[in-house]
Amino acid sequence: MIRVGIVGASGWANASHLPALAGLDEYAVTAVATTRRASAEAVAAAHGVPHALTDAAALVAHPEVDLVVVSVRAAGHAAVVRAALAAGKDVLSEWPLGVDAAEAEDLARAAEAAGVRHAVNLQGHWSPDARFLADLLAAGRIGRLEAAVLVAAGDPLGGARIAPELEWSTDPAGGTSLLTVMAGHFLAVLHRVAGPLVEVSARLPGAREHVEVTGTGRTVPNGVPAHLMLLGTLENGAAASVTVHGGSGTPDGFLLRLVGSAGTLTAIPATPGSYPHWTDWEIRLDGEPLEVPADYRTVPFHPADGPVANVAALYREFAEAAAANRPPHPDFRTAAAHHRLLAAVERSAATGTPQEV
Structure with missing residues (x-):
């Protein structure tokens, strides 16, 4: 115990x-x-x-x-x-x-x-849907991966208004923004499915000098980005395109498309208005629906219940690692590498030049 x-x-x-x-x-x-x-x-x-x-x-x-x-x-x-x-x-x-x-x-x-x-x-590393797609790619179900496209909503961060309980997140020194939190989780899901990015060319457009604190009539200075636009190259040479758009309300979901030499996989949220690292996905192969096999679900929760299932899956991984006397995944070394990706995104946005990760 x-x-x-x-x-x-x-x-x-x-x-x-x-x-x-x-x-x-x-x-x-x-x-x-x-x-x-x-x-x-x-x-x-x-x-x-x-x-x-x-x-x-x-x-x-x-x-x-x-x-x-x-x-x-x-x-x-x-x-x-x-x-x-x-x-x-x-x-x-x-x-x-x-x-x-x-x-x-x-x-x-x-x-x-x-x-x-x-x-x-x-926790997106332990999404059963992300793991299933990764295995489909590894098995060659769509041939060689040639392009990965991810479009996702970053609400409640990045919008013209911010909830009072998130007012502190407008200060970049706090480490919490559309880039670090929302895009950070989404890019981790992409990594789990399609492998790591090795080069990025990025923009962080739409930054607002001030944002409104919802329901207070106040505005506060804002130093964090509103959107992410990223073009990159995955480790296997495939092209990647990622757009994360900020907003002040309920997210409208996501689209993940994986284009291979012999087919296309797509995923959208099965529960509307959900993040890819929280929810179950509706997955299609060349337009035909696929079911995620039951053995990909390792905990007594279902992703339709919200974030609890994938958080629980990470805890189960930690317990199994402890029982086997091995490191759990993802660990701090994985996190540090993911932070380096975000740093490369920021350098690219600041310099207007592609950056190696």
């Missing part, structure tokens, strides 16, 4: 990590921490967690915690991760791992030096 403590247990963790862990026999959540006593106690009571704390350091040091889950704002990830490593605890961090590629690389090196297991919640 892996005993879990979650730092930043309200919000996203309350909606995804805690329900995911509740459905897995390999885990028991033993402690939660938030910055306010009332919220920590409310989360603990709702999920039957014995210890409600207001101090991340106390949670990290708690003797009943084996795995520290870091689900605070991105700018706070490094401090909690380093504390967990210093305590010799395994650690699973939300994405992005750090505020930039340099911080992510430092955390990856520190985790390797500490000799603990470490993982990052790029």
Whole structure:
């Protein structure tokens, strides 16, 4: 049994990590921490967690915690991760791992030096649909992959308005933006399906000097991009085109098209208005629907339920890695490499020139 403590247990963790862990026999959540006593106690009571704390350091040091889950704002990830490593605890961090590629690389090196297991919640790597498409490509079902096209909505980031609870994300120093979070997750899905990008030419158009804070009548300075336009080359030489458009409302879904020398695979969300790393996909091969085999689903959840299923699949991978005494995937080294991709996107947008990843 892996005993879990979650730092930043309200919000996203309350909606995804805690329900995911509740459905897995390999885990028991033993402690939660938030910055306010009332919220920590409310989360603990709702999920039957014995210890409600207001101090991340106390949670990290708690003797009943084996795995520290870091689900605070991105700018706070490094401090909690380093504390967990210093305590010799395994650690699973939300994405992005750090505020930039340099911080992510430092955390990856520190985790390797500490000799603990470490993982990052790029849950799209464990999407059953993404894994199924990757296997179809590897089996040559559409011949040689020649082009990959991904168009996806990045709401609620990148729009003319921002929700009050996300107001802080307009500051690029916070590490949370349409590029790092939404495009970061979407590009990880593309990587899982079609392999890594090795060169990118990108633009980050539509940046707004100010955005409105919904329902307040206020505007705040904005330093983060509104959209991503990317042309690139995959490791196998195939062309890639990625567009992520920002917005202020409910996302309108995504389209993934894989064009091969002998056929075409397409995927759209089976549940409208969903992100590719959260939901199940409607997959077609040359226009004909394909069903994802049942053995691709490794947890007692279904992606139609939202983000819980793929988060749970990542936790199951972590437990299996622990049982086999091997590193889980994706780990901090994977995360650092993904941060380098985003850094290459930013360099290309700033210089107007293609960049190697």
